[in-house]
Amino acid sequence: MTGDDDADGVATGEEPGTATDGDPRSRGTTDGGTTPGEPTVEALVEQLRAEADAGRDPASTPDVGIIMGSDSDLDVMAGAHEALDALGFAEQTDHASAPDGRWSYETWVVSAHRTPDLMYAYGETAADRGIEVIVAGAGGKSADLPNVTASIAYPLPVIGVPVQEKSVGSVIGMPTGAPIVAVDAGKSYNAALSAVQALARGAPELEDRLRELQDDRRAGVARVSRALHDRGVAGFRADRDGGTDE
Numbered sequence: 740m741t742g743d744d745d746a747d748g749v750a751t752g753e754e755p756g757t758a759t760d761g762d763p764r765s766r767g768t769t770d771g772g773t774t775p776g777e778p779t780v781e782a783l784v785e786q787l788r789a790e791a792d793a794g795r796d797p798a799s800t801p802d803v804g805i806i807m808g809s810d811s812d813l814d815v816m817a818g819a820h821e822a823l824d825a826l827g828f829a830e831q832t833d834h835a836s837a838p839d840g841r842w843s844y845e846t847w848v849v850s851a852h853r854t855p856d857l858m859y860a861y862g863e864t865a866a867d868r869g870i871e872v873i874v875a876g877a878g879g880k881s882a883d884l885p886n887v888t889a890s891i892a893y894p895l896p897v898i899g900v901p902v903q904e905k906s907v908g909s910v911i912g913m914p915t916g917a918p919i920v921a922v923d924a925g926k927s928y929n930a931a932l933s934a935v936q937a938l939a940r941g942a943p944e945l946e947d948r949l950r951e952l953q954d955d956r957r958a959g960v961a962r963v964s965r966a967l968h969d970r971g972v973a974g975f976r977a978d979r980d981g982g983t984d985e
Contacts, residue, residue, distance in 0.1 A: 780854050780856060780857050781856075783857055783860075784856055784857055784860040787857075787860045787861060787864045787868065788860060788864055790834045790835075790864065790868050791864035791867035791868050792867075793834070793835070795834070795835070795869065797869040797871075798837075798841065799837040799869075800831070800834060800837070800843075800868060800869025800870075801831045801834070801843045801844050801845040801868075801869060801870060802828070802842055802843060802844065802869070802870070802871045802872070802938060803823060803828065803843075803844040803845075803870070803871065803872050803873075803874060803931070803934050803935075803938075804844070804845055804847070804861070804865055804870040804872070804873045804874070805819050805820070805844055805845065805846045805847070805873075805874045805875075805876075805931075806846070806847050806848070806849045806861060806873065806874070806875045806876070806884065806888065807846075807847075807848055807849070807875070807876045807877065807884070807902075808848070808849070808850050808851060808852075808876070808877035808878065808879075808882070808884045808902075809848060809850065809877075809878070810848050811878075812876050812877065812878055812902045815876060815878075815900070815902045815925050815927055816846075816874075816876045816900065816902075816927045817927070818925075818926070818927035818928035818929075818930075818931070819844075819874050819876075819900070819927040819928065819930055819931035819934075820844075820846070820931075821928060821931075822927075822928045822929075822931035822932050822935075823844050823931050823934075823935070825952055826842075826935055826945070826948045826949065826952060827840060827842060827948055828840075828842045828843055828844050828935075829842070829843045829844075830843065830844060830845070830846070831843040831844065831845050832845070834868065841944075842938075842945070845870075847861065849861050849884060849888075850884070851877065851883040851884040851887055851888075852881065852883070858884065858887065858888060858891070859891055861888070862887075862888045862890075862891030862892040863891055863892070865892050865895055866892070866895050870895065871895070871937070871938055872895070872896050872897075872898065872934040872937050872938065873888060873889075873892060873895060873896070873897045873898070874897075874898050874900060874927065874930045874931055874934055875888050875889075875897055875898070875899055875900065876899070876900035876901075876902050876927055876930075877900075877901075877902060877906060877909075877910070878901070878902030878903045878905075878906050879902075879903070879905070879906060879909075880905050880906070880909060881909060882901060882902065882903075882906035882909040882910050883909060885897060885898075885899030885900065885901075885910045885919060885921065886899065886909070886910060886911075886912065886913050886917075886919050889913065889917065889918065889919040890913075890917050893917070893918075896920065896934075896937055897919055897920070898919075898920045898921065898922065898930040898933050898934055899911065899919050899920065899921035899922070899930075900921070900922055900925075900926065900927045900930045901921065901922075901923070901924045901925070902924070902925065903924055903925075904924045906924065907921075907923070907924055920933065932949070935948075935949060936949065966978070
């Protein structure tokens with residue numbers, strides 16, 4: 740069932756950060772099988788709306804929001820984290836406490852089918868919470884999280900990531916006037932790069948980081964090409980399979 744946003748009982752992720760007394764995150768009840776202090780969807784919705792109303796400086800809040808339909812999507816969506824980390828972004832787990840550095844991202848599990856109220860709250864509050872771009876991933880044949888979030892958060896840009904091949908049609912199937920940008924199945928790394936490209940139009944330092952990352956990739960190709968040519972196929976394979984950098 741990996742990646743199926745419409746598969747019951749898959750999403751087990753909880754919101755980032757540590758709940759404290761007086762924090763909306765700690766207001767769980769025993770209704771519905773929860774225990775006191777355990778997160779509830781209602782508490783998460785309340786938290787998002789409270790953060791939107793806080794009026795914090797956008798420079799101190801997450802710039803990129805990464806959401807997924809289930810924690811089983813995390814292995815695929817980890818590519819987005821990898822790309823952002825490589826570009827100097829830090830993960831922010833507390834909206835009120837920014838990490839070191841100017842640029843950051845956050846991650847949530849938001850199921851379009853099991854928690855539509857949470858999905859609506861995330862999309863509706865994203866801009867007021869300081870989010871500039873959303874990267875949304877979902878799997879299964881009913882991978883609706885990216886495109887519905889794009890409609891709710893409009894005009895905030897949303898980049899969709901189909902977690903599986905069978906999710907592509909669902910993610911990209913938007914009518915005229917309801918835009919979404921989407922990458923190929925599983926390409927969350929590219930989605931994050933596209934998010935930073937959008938941010939970089941007003942941030943020269945991000946343009947520089949993108950160019951440096953591309954230069955590193957070019958240099959890697961050059962190293963591999965030289966090694967393959969100079970060592971020959973057999974020697975290259977032996978070195979590579981033996982754990983060398985190339």
